[in-house]
Amino acid sequence: MAIEAILEQCRALVEDPSSFEAVDRWKAAHPGGRAVGCFPVYSPAELVHAAGMLPVGVFGGGNEIEIAHADSRFQSFICSIIKSTLELGLTGRMKILDGMLFQNICDPARNLASIFKRNFPDMFIEYLHLPQNLGSPRGIEYLAAEYRRVLRALEGWTGQPITDAALRASIGWYNRTRALVRALYQVRAEAPQLLSTVELYTLSRAGVLVGPEAHAQLLEGALATVWDRVVKPKDRLRVVLEGSFCEQPPLGLIEGIEEAGCYILDDDFLLGWRWFSQDVEVDGDPVAALARGYADRSVYSAVKHDLREPKAKHLLDKVRTLKADAVIILAPKFCEPALFDYPLYRKALEEAGILHLFLEFEEKMWIFDRARTEVETFVESMLFD
Ligand code: SF4
Numbered sequence: 001m002a003i004e005a006i007l008e009q010c011r012a013l014v015e016d017p018s019s020f021e022a023v024d025r026w027k028a029a030h031p032g033g034r035a036v037g038c039f040p041v042y043s044p045a046e047l048v049h050a051a052g053m054l055p056v057g058v059f060g061g062g063n064e065i066e067i068a069h070a071d072s073r074f075q076s077f078i079c080s081i082i083k084s085t086l087e088l089g090l091t092g093r094m095k096i097l098d099g100m101l102f103q104n105i106c107d108p109a110r111n112l113a114s115i116f117k118r119n120f121p122d123m124f125i126e127y128l129h130l131p132q133n134l135g136s137p138r139g140i141e142y143l144a145a146e147y148r149r150v151l152r153a154l155e156g157w158t159g160q161p162i163t164d165a166a167l168r169a170s171i172g173w174y175n176r177t178r179a180l181v182r183a184l185y186q187v188r189a190e191a192p193q194l195l196s197t198v199e200l201y202t203l204s205r206a207g208v209l210v211g212p213e214a215h216a217q218l219l220e221g222a223l224a225t226v227w228d229r230v231v232k233p234k235d236r237l238r239v240v241l242e243g244s245f246c247e248q249p250p251l252g253l254i255e256g257i258e259e260a261g262c263y264i265l266d267d268d269f270l271l272g273w274r275w276f277s278q279d280v281e282v283d284g285d286p287v288a289a290l291a292r293g294y295a296d297r298s299v300y301s302a303v304k305h306d307l308r309e310p311k312a313k314h315l316l317d318k319v320r321t322l323k324a325d326a327v328i329i330l331a332p333k334f335c336e337p338a339l340f341d342y343p344l345y346r347k348a349l350e351e352a353g354i355l356h357l358f359l360e361f362e363e364k365m366w367i368f369d370r371a372r373t374e375v376e377t378f379v380e381s382m383l384f385d
Helices: 003-014 021-029 045-050 080-090 107-119 138-158 164-190 197-210 212-228 251-259 286-296 311-321 336-352 369-383
Strands: 035-038 054-057 099-103 124-128 237-242 262-266 326-332 355-361
Touching (some): 021 035, 021 197, 035 045, 045 054, 045 138, 099 107, 124 138, 138 286, 164 197, 164 212, 164 286, 197 251, 237 369, 251 262, 311 336, 326 336, 336 355
Parallel strands (some): 035 054, 099 124, 237 262
């Protein structure tokens, strides 16, 4: 199948994040099967998959739902994904999900987990405490213990044991999809005219709904035909995008940035589903391998507390390796982890003489003219300097 047909399939899957139609279909094909929502950034989908369930990426309601009930449970100055995820639950749109996984990425996510637990007593809710000090040798040990705790909770819920063999197989599936996504990211970095960021995002996001087996097929098809495309490169600014690791920007905004004259060479969209920069080991103790992978084979992130190397160094390395011209920081409004990192990134970029543009977004954005004009002005100031 040509990449265009695959993209059409993926677009249909991801267009309305509040419908979970793909999960409905999975359940129809797996009678009695359970689906567990994974709140960003990194939820260990492998644990859920090894229990025979479907891990589902939950990224709020996008700009498809009105917030009518969730406002009463949260303060006003809070990012959109928190409110729209709760709204999905309060309006019954998440009934298809049997459980949810959250982690300690920020205060709002922690509170959301508690609110879910209180408001949806029939749901399986787990809150994962990811390590706050990866510099300590105890960090990996601690994380493995956390994973084991969640595994035991899943076993208690289903009454079925989760074997090491099942967990190794699940790690293998996610290794495969992550490697394919990495390969597509590489295509875009080398020849961004062949695969737009909106297309790459659509291909990646479909995977958080259909499970790794079906996702691998879609990605393999896309990878096999993407080089058949014949598209002339345009004179555009080559940028790295940073800041959207949790809440996802509206597709129209990503499209607007590209149309304003940018080739996006790298981004941090859907970061938790691409968490490992290399395969997780599949030999030996799979829980320990996942924990080691989290500490030593994973991407940098505002929500990963790793003081061994400054995050800004990783951003600069990325810019240099990809020979990017500039950086766009695209952060969700009221996202503390993203906003705490911004001054560090800004300082490092300024010291390195790399220009950047800071933009904020919300899920409910419908009109992208202002952001587009800002990007156009930024691009023109650099291309025609
Ligand atoms: S967008 Fe930022 S503040 Fe909101 S849940 Fe995600 S990490 Fe937390």
